[in-house]
Amino acid sequence: MAIRRSATKRHGLPTVVQLRLTPTPGQADALAAAVLLCNQAATVVSRLAWQHRVFAVVELHRLAYYEVRAQVAGLGAQAAVRAIARVAGAYANRRASKKRAHIFRPHGAVPYDARLLSFNRDARTVSLWTPTGRATVPYTGRPDDLKAVDRLPVGEADLICRRGVWLLQVTVILPTPAVREPDHGFLGVDQGVANLAVTCDGVVLPGPALAGPIDGNGHVRTLRERRHRQRRRLQKKGTAAARRVLRRLAGREHRMMTDLNHQISKHVVREAERTGRGVALEDLQGIRGRVRAHRLQRRTLHGWAFAQQITFTRYKAARTGVAFVLVDPAYTSQACPECGCVARANRPARGRFVCTRCGLAGHADHIAARNIATRAVTGWAVINQPHATGLPSARRDRESKPPASTGGS
Numbered sequence: 131m132a133i134r135r136s137a138t139k140r141h142g143l144p145t146v147v148q149l150r151l152t153p154t155p156g157q158a159d160a161l162a163a164a165v166l167l168c169n170q171a172a173t174v175v176s177r178l179a180w181q182h183r184v185f186a187v188v189e190l191h192r193l194a195y196y197e198v199r200a201q202v203a204g205l206g207a208q209a210a211v212r213a214i215a216r217v218a219g220a221y222a223n224r225r226a227s228k229k230r231a232h233i234f235r236p237h238g239a240v241p242y243d244a245r246l247l248s249f250n251r252d253a254r255t256v257s258l259w260t261p262t263g264r265a266t267v268p269y270t271g272r273p274d275d276l277k278a279v280d281r282l283p284v285g286e287a288d289l290i291c292r293r294g295v296w297l298l299q300v301t302v303i304l305p306t307p308a309v310r311e312p313d314h315g316f317l318g319v320d321q322g323v324a325n326l327a328v329t330c331d332g333v334v335l336p337g338p339a340l341a342g343p344i345d346g347n348g349h350v351r352t353l354r355e356r357r358h359r360q361r362r363r364l365q366k367k368g369t370a371a372a373r374r375v376l377r378r379l380a381g382r383e384h385r386m387m388t389d390l391n392h393q394i395s396k397h398v399v400r401e402a403e404r405t406g407r408g409v410a411l412e413d414l415q416g417i418r419g420r421v422r423a424h425r426l427q428r429r430t431l432h433g434w435a436f437a438q439q440i441t442f443t444r445y446k447a448a449r450t451g452v453a454f455v456l457v458d459p460a461y462t463s464q465a466c467p468e469c470g471c472v473a474r475a476n477r478p479a480r481g482r483f484v485c486t487r488c489g490l491a492g493h494a495d496h497i498a499a500r501n502i503a504t505r506a507v508t509g510w511a512v513i514n515q516p517h518a519t520g521l522p523s524a525r526r527d528r529e530s531k532p533p534a535s536t537g538g539s
């Protein structure tokens with residue numbers, strides 16, 4: 131954590147804001163030409179890279195610069211440099227497989243860097259490279275986004291035309307506030323199947339719209355199980371039409387989960403901020419390699435949805451200076467937060483927790499969330515006072531994992 135946190139402090143948090151461009155018809159034509167040309171250039175470079183098995187940016191520049199300028203008429207020096215960097219980036223990030231040459235869609239978003247675009251913040255215009263010269267285009271946007279572009283350092287921007295509307299998606303660097311000491315402990319959050327998220331306060335998430343007694347997200351589960359059965363049926367069918375329906379379902383489910391994850395992480399971070407606490411979740415990485423499948427990884431769930439929840443929460447916490455810790459997930463659902471007794475027998479029935487030693491009873495997800503909160507306090511202490519704990523130095527960087535003995539496992 132120490133390492134990662136200072137890195138965040140130095141660079142800030144990149145975030146994307148969307149501006150709407152209002153070009154004249156003539157400018158719109160020039161922008162469209164720019165998009166086509168840049169994507170064409172990227173594909174030319176990509177083919178060269180693949181043919182010659184050259185993927186590193188410096189070598190690729192040497193190989194492709196003159197070639198792409200010769201092949202793509204009207205491509206300026208800067209746009210050629212940008213196309214080469216873009217191709218190298220695509221292969222490096224494995225967005226493009228090296229098994230075949232990556233093709234850039236003709237109308238796909240085109241990245242503009244500082245040499246291809248410049249802002250005039252007072253006039254609210256942006257000057258963009260096009261093959262027929264610079265176009266100075268006015269922009270509008272949501273008040274918050276405009277304010278961000280006015281005040282913050284801007285990075286790269288993506289130019290894209292979506293259903294006839296020209297958009298500029300600009301990366302701005304948000305300064306991150308210093309992380310506040312979690313004086314009142316941690317808000318532990320248990321992610322699960324029956325309940326997407328339950329906090330150590332006993333709140334079932336997502337949000338007030340779905341809030342209710344524990345197991346209140348039952349309809350979300352029902353919906354997912356129905357989808358799962360539907361998927362199985364379609365997979366068995368295996369026809370082209372079935373595959374199409376499958377893709378549509380996957381997209382819909384993805385959007386639903388993403389939306390729910392946004393709601394949950396927003397609530398959790400706001401609640402932690404309000405009560406002077408940090409936020410703690412289970413470390414999904416820690417589950418990997420365990421013999422028995424963890425309850426988070428059962429079929430009804432998508433691992434990605436849990437990973438996404440972690441990403442969203444971590445990001446929102448960093449943005450507001452709320453401490454964030456990932457804890458070891460071992461036995462969080464079998465350990466008693468009162469007496470520390472760990473036993474499978476503490477779980478007499480699905481969703482129930484009854485401690486066989488001290489008799490503490492409650493909902494299993496709520497108990498797990500309490501254990502997560504407790505482990506986070508220990509974990510935080512380990513990160514922040516590495517010397518006091520006498521742990522070997524290698525341990526310090528593994529911020530998110532408190533010693534396995536805490537919480538009674």
Ligand SMILES: [Zn+2]
Pocket residue numbers: 466467468469470471485486487488489490
């Ligand atoms: Zn107990």
